Amino acid sequence: MKKPKILIVDDDRNLLELMVMRLEDAGFEPRGFDMEDGVVEEVSKNSYDLAILDLQLLKTDGITLMEEIHRVDPELPVVILTAHGSIESAVNAMQRGAYTYLTKPFDSRELIVQIERALKSRTLEEEVKRLKEMVRERYDFKNIIGKSQAMTILLQQMAQIATVDSSIFISGESGTGKELVARAIHMASSRKEKPFVEVNCAAIPENLFESELFGYEKGAFTGAVKKTRGYLAQADGGTLFLDEIGDMPLSVQAKLLRVLQEKRFQPLGSEQPVEVDFRLISATNKDLIHEVREGRFREDLFYRIHVIPLKIPPLRDRKDDIPLLVEHFICKFNEKMQKGVKKIAPRAMKKLLAHDWPGNVRELENVMEYAMAMCQGNTITDDLIIISRLPGVGILRPLKEERDAFERDYLTRLLRHTGGNVSKASEIAGKYRADFYSLLKKHNINPS
Incomplete structure (x- = not known):
């Protein structure tokens, strides 16, 4: 394991030699200077992990020397x-960029503890920086693949709206990449250093929605054993992405509308309002105008979230992009699977271009992942392109819609079987009569 390199500058030669000896014993690689001459040049030529500087030097002071060093290595x-x-000199040193300070005389163990803390802090900062850079690269506009006219227009719109703070409404079928677009807009905005909080509205049970969104105080309800921040508080300063907003319960829609109007909310069990500032991006694969007409989505909320609409085209309407997407997935899965696939055979590409892709880019990615996993050579052949065709199914719907459709069909067939006898139907279904009536009311089914 590489030893951390420590630069030490102190005009007290006895203390300097003692620190060098103690740090060598502790497993570091120290280099000492008893004057400031040549220190900045040394840092510019060699990489150090930490610097220890005496405040009072012969020609200058440690804080001034620190600032000169930071011009060469700002992260040191x-x-x-x-x-x-x-207190004044300590505060001044830390305000101007020092990690910490020690007052002479100090214990060698205390010095080593402070060095270890500083090195650990730097490692964490570098890791956070690396992860942020990875996120920026992953969600950069250039990673939204497509050169078709539809995608060119979409990317131009995204670039324009990223710099403004208005609410954005993204529509598109399942699998078109609504989350990817939302994250790319966030990463290109002035809020990119703040949180991006994603909420899948279709995945939250109705009875938990309010507590998840607004948070709650300890003791607000049975099971609230500690204070919990909701999604709204977590998104403060950043972006709140409400995916599948069409599945949000009406009762919660009214409260969200109030938050958007007043920029504040109250966690459950709290009497104190919380100020909040976030940019709202919402998305759905539903026709919200139809949902408004059917009374399942509030009209006033629709207009509040539908400020800047973005529509992501389905893959069947931009088949010119399929070769680019295929190339992207080959590179992606080569890296992930440690393979060396170089191309796709013409017949295999023809097979991909002939499909309508009801599952859109997500479906194409799954097909390519299988093909890459099974490919033995450097070319994907047509026999590796396995496209699942579900009989009688066009565009795949979200799980909630499929479940509702199944329930409606099941109840209708059950009542037809029992001749409209609710008692007999509820017994077959394994439901209490009251619960069975609730299901009939939910789906607007008349037993007769």
């Missing part, structure tokens, strides 16, 4: 040593 952590341990 600095520990300031001072025999003048006033």
Whole structure:
């Protein structure tokens, strides 16, 4: 394991030699200077993990030297040593960029503890920086694949709206990449350093929706054993992405509308309003205008979220992009699977271009993942392109819609079988009569 390199500058030669010896014993690689001459040049030529600087030097002070070093290596952590341990000098040093300070005389163990903390902090900062860069690269506009006219227009719209703070409404079928578009807009906005909070409205049970969104105080309800921040508070300063907003219960829609109007909310069990500032991006694969007409979505909320509409085209309407997407997935799965696939055979590509892709880009990605996993050579052949065709199914619907459709069909057939006898039907279904009536009311089914 590489030893951390420590730069030490102190005009007290006895203390300097002692620190070098102690740090060598502790497993570091220290280099000492008893004057400031040549220190900045040394940092510019060699990489160090941390610097220890005396506050009072012969020609300058440690804080000035620190600032000169930071012009060469802005990320280098600095520990300031001072025999003048006033609060004022310590605060000044940390305000101007020092990690921490130590007052002479100090214990060697305390110095080592501070060095280890500073190095750990730097490692964490570098990891966070690396992860942020990975996120930026992944959700950069250039990673939204497509050169078709439809995608060119979409990307131009995204670039325009990323810099403004208005609410965005993304519509598109399942699998078209609504989340990817939302994240790319966030990463290109002025809020990119703040949280991107994604909420899948279709995945939250109705009885939990309010507590998940608004958060709650300890004791607000049975099971609320500690104070919990909701999605709204988590998104403060950043972007709130409400995916499948068409599945949000009407009771919650009214409360969300109020938050958007007043920029504040009250967690469950709290009497204190919480100010909140976020950019709203919402998405759905439903026809919200139809949902408004059917009374399942509030008209006033629709207009509040539908400020800047973006429509993502389905893959069947931009088949010119399929070769680019295939190339992208070959690169992606080569890296993931440690393979060396170089191309796709013409007949295999023809097979992909002939399909209508009801599952859109997500379906294409799944097909390509299978083909890459099974490919033995450097070319994907047509026999590796396995496209599942579900009989009688066009565009795949969300699970909630499929479940509702099944329930409606099941109840209708059950009542037909029992001749409209609710008692007999509820017994076959394994439901109490009251619960069975609730299901009939939910689906607007008349037993007769």
